[in-house]
Amino acid sequence: MANIQAMCTSFKVELLTGTHAFGTAPTRATTAADSFKAALFLTSATINATTTVYNSTGEVSGTNYTAGGISTGAFNAPTSTSTTAFTQPTASLTFGSSGSPLTLSTAFDCVLIYNSSQGNKAVSVHTFSSQTITAGVFTLTLPTNDSTNALLRIA
Amino acid sequence: MITTTKGLMDEALLKKREGVIDNDDEYIAWVEYWHDNELVHRSAHVILKKMPSMGGSIASF
Numbered sequence: 001m002a003n004i005q006a007m008c009t010s011f012k013v014e015l016l017t018g019t020h021a022f023g024t025a026p027t028r029a030t031t032a033a034d035s036f037k038a039a040l041f042l043t044s045a046t047i048n049a050t051t052t053v054y055n056s057t058g059e060v061s062g063t064n065y066t067a068g069g070i071s072t073g074a075f076n077a078p079t080s081t082s083t084t085a086f087t088q089p090t091a092s093l094t095f096g097s098s099g100s101p102l103t104l105s106t107a108f109d110c111v112l113i114y115n116s117s118q119g120n121k122a123v124s125v126h127t128f129s130s131q132t133i134t135a136g137v138f139t140l141t142l143p144t145n146d147s148t149n150a151l152l153r154i155a
Numbered sequence: 156m157i158t159t160t161k162g163l164m165d166e167a168l169l170k171k172r173e174g175v176i177d178n179d180d181e182y183i184a185w186v187e188y189w190h191d192n193e194l195v196h197r198s199a200h201v202i203l204k205k206m207p208s209m210g211g212s213i214a215s216f
Contacts, residue, residue, distance in 0.1 A: 007211045101158045135160045136198030153208035
């Protein structure tokens, strides 16, 4: 046997469940998972690693798009494979529908995932090739929920 | 029937254009419908393939 220094994999998973607090933590009224939302941003916006909270500046606007975006729905229970913890929403993110078609005339290329239960604090930024939507639907299908592809991974 | 800026329209009346962007990070399929040289419908489906991970590190004493 030998001792090997490491960041414990269980700790990485527990970061995703809010188990540890090294600083002052928000008071939680429940042990349930927080609610998260996804908002789309224009190519001209400045959303990146320094983004701390959702703000409508630079967000898309158009028919059948509500500022703040859509709920992501539930996330998969955080887990780990090897030494990587990971999670992501359980379902694709769909903006608009055939009954409520979306029109976003100005190009956008970014989705911000944020925590609507905790003051809209930012979680992650994901970019893609710029798009516009005309009386249609915009769907974001997530990668495979595993240690090498999931939307949120702590390696 | 296709949802358009002019309401539901018969697909037969429209000109359809499709395209794909496929690279290491994403696969995007889009479809457009045109009527008299006017874009009346555009939808896009983005498949995110892989996101960068958040790295963790620790220090030695």
